[in-house]
Amino acid sequence: MVLQRAPQRANIYGFSPTIGQKVTLQLVTVPATKTYSYETTVHQDGTWNFVLDPFASGVTVTIRVDSGGVSHSISDVIFGDVWICSGQSNMQMTVFQVSH
Numbered sequence: 001m002v003l004q005r006a007p008q009r010a011n012i013y014g015f016s017p018t019i020g021q022k023v024t025l026q027l028v029t030v031p032a033t034k035t036y037s038y039e040t041t042v043h044q045d046g047t048w049n050f051v052l053d054p055f056a057s058g059v060t061v062t063i064r065v066d067s068g069g070v071s072h073s074i075s076d077v078i079f080g081d082v083w084i085c086s087g088q089s090n091m092q093m094t095v096f097q098v099s100h
Contacts, residue, residue: 005079006054013049016042016067023048023067030060030075042067055079 003010012025019042027036038050048067055061057080064073085091 001077002080002082004082005057009054010052011049015046018042018068019044021068025050026064027061
């Protein structure tokens, strides 16, 4: 997974049926040299979100989210540039195949 690098701040969000419940997020750099901790609560609409500190391109982390005794983690997350491209069948063409 790639999250947007600095100077932008990546946003991690989720959903929970338990309004007001505490949600914690830990980001551990790989290799495990530094841990960043965040805490929030589930909003009235059942969502929660974290706006992360800016991380330099190439930083790799493991993300762990805990809430109500349930834990989920994602490993091999790297910060870099995130590009979103859209189009039709022409999106499969390489630059070499473009005539102009």
